[in-house]
Amino acid sequence: MxxxxxxxxxxxxxxxxxxxxxxxxxxxxxxxxxxxxxxxxxxxxxxxxxxxxxxxxxxxxxxxxxxxxxxxxxxxxxxxxxxxxxxxxxxxxxxxxxxxxxxxxxxxxxxxxxxxxxxxxxxxxxxxxxxxxxxxxxxxxxxxxxxxxxxxxxxxxxxxxxxPLDPARGTVSQEIDDRRVRISRVLRGETEQVWRAHHESDLMKRWMLGPDGWRMPVCEIGDEVGQSYRYEWEAEDGSERFGFTGEVLHLESPRREVVTERMIDAGPTETVNEMTLTPLENGTLLSLVITYPDRATREEILGTGMVDGMEDSYARLEREVLQGA
Missing domain, CATH: 3.30.530.20 (START domain)
Incomplete structure (x- = not known):
């Protein structure tokens, strides 16, 4: 005790x-x-x-x-x-x-x-x-x-x-309740660097790509409350394309951002994404709490391999952006 x-x-x-x-x-x-x-x-x-x-x-x-x-x-x-x-x-x-x-x-x-x-x-x-x-x-x-x-x-x-503090652990998801999940990752970088990497289009296009074989031709950032954003990805061979859009609900640089998110041309399903960056001794903890409309939608989206794709992107963020900053 x-x-x-x-x-x-x-x-x-x-x-x-x-x-x-x-x-x-x-x-x-x-x-x-x-x-x-x-x-x-x-x-x-x-x-x-x-x-x-x-x-x-x-x-x-x-x-x-x-x-x-x-x-x-x-x-x-x-x-x-x-x-x-x-x-x-x-x-x-x-x-x-x-x-x-x-x-x-x-x-x-x-x-x-x-x-x-x-x-x-x-x-x-x-x-x-x-x-x-x-x-x-x-x-x-x-x-x-x-x-x-x-x-x-x-x-x-x-x-x-x-x-929990080991960056080598990678990206982890944790169910909070029936509608919410927390995605977390310790990134080897300063909080201000991680924030910039999420809010400058030139940097985002370098790392927010998911698995290899994709590019990000559209990266329109909303940098004020009430503004919209739009991100689109395309397979390098041009065979597939998808994207997300939403609105900025809250912005407090360099620590917290809340946005809505919905898939382009995929119906009205919308989530609320709350990102918080917390400085730790060995880097920055990124916590992303996602609220889904219901449990079934959450399970369907997580079942697509979303967390694995996020880990590919975060590993690339460390390797190609933060370590070279």
């Missing part, structure tokens, strides 16, 4: 949890920055967490839910107030309703996470600031202290697993 102390100060309206880990600060930080890792320990063992969004930058937001032993979800969110990688971050933590929006009937609280080096590794101090004594007592009565202690007891196992 990494936790060394848990203190409640009723006068200061705070609860402080101190935990020590036998790993460098950066490794511990990356566990909190990576949604694939933090969801393995943020919820207690009997209430596992699923992060559907995790934007670790000032003004960013995380959306998550914990699933009860009976299978019922309980939503939560973080609003990132400050991020000073890899030393500290501060959030507003609260409860969310079924629609993912903050639940006004439940309290929210400010939390700070401070990372520091120790002689044996690293120390994390988590301080929760409550708005009132009634709020503090309400959340403690709901089992906040016990839940946080149980959740943090899982971090050691996560820190021992370096697989």
């Amino acid at each position: 990494p936790i060394t102390t848990v203190d409640q100060d009723l006068d200061a309206l705070t609860m402080r949890v101190v935990a020590d880990f036998p790993v460098p600060v950066r490794r511990l930080w990356d566990a909190y920055a990576d949604p694939r890792q933090i969801e393995r320990f943020w919820g207690p063992p009997e209430w596992p967490a699923t992060f559907t969004r995790h934007d670790m930058f000032p003004g960013g937001r995380s959306d998550y839910y914990m699933t009860s032993p009976e299978g019922e979800p309980s939503g939560g969110y973080w609003e990132f107030l400050d991020v000073d990688a890899p030393r500290s971050f501060e959030v507003r933590d609260g409860f969310a309703g079924p629609d993912g929006e903050p639940n006004p009937e439940m309290p929210s609280m400010r939390m700070t996470f401070e990372f520091e080096e120790t002689g044996d590794g690293s120390r994390l101090t988590t301080t929760t600031y409550f708005d009132s004594l009634d709020q503090l007592e309400q959340l403690l009565a709901m089992g906040m202290r016990e839940g946080m202690t149980a959740a943090m007891g899982q971090i050691d196992d996560v820190l021992q697993d370096g697989t």
Whole structure:
């Protein structure tokens, strides 16, 4: 158990949890920055967490839910107030309703996470600031202290697993719920480089090609909210051609982009694609959450070999764009 102390100060309206880990600060930080890792320990063992969004930058937001032993979800969110990688971050933590929006009937609280080096590794101090004594007592009565202690007891196992951070692992897909899937890949490059490679047509035409044997004759980028984009690919022998188009819904360079996507001349089926870029010690984590109209559509599209094609493109991105930048 990494936790060394848990203190409640009723006068200061705070609860402080101190935990020590036998790993460098950066490794511990990356566990909190990576949604694939933090969801393995943020919820207690009997209430596992699923992060559907995790934007670790000032003004960013995380959306998550914990699933009860009976299978019922309980939503939560973080609003990132400050991020000073890899030393500290501060959030507003609260409860969310079924629609993912903050639940006004439940309290929210400010939390700070401070990372520091120790002689044996690293120390994390988590301080929760409550708005009132009634709020503090309400959340403690709901089992906040016990839940946080149980959740943090899982971090050691996560820190021992370096697989998620290995770029050689390639592109991985993870089903989030019936309609959503998260595609993730650690890319050997700086976040700004990866962002540029997704938003400059000359660069995109060099890597976003899928398997060998294709070219990208059309690459019209939408670089403002409300603008459309259009991408088309063609087999080098001219035998096949297809493409996608959509609209930019949100753009926050160089960290987050949300777009719609539909296949050209293939009916009205549309997805919402949320791309987040997160700097890690050994590169940039690209997380792409895709929301499909329904489960059947998701399974049909994933069954086309889409993830394998994306890995071909991301490997080419590293090889031909990022490593030469």
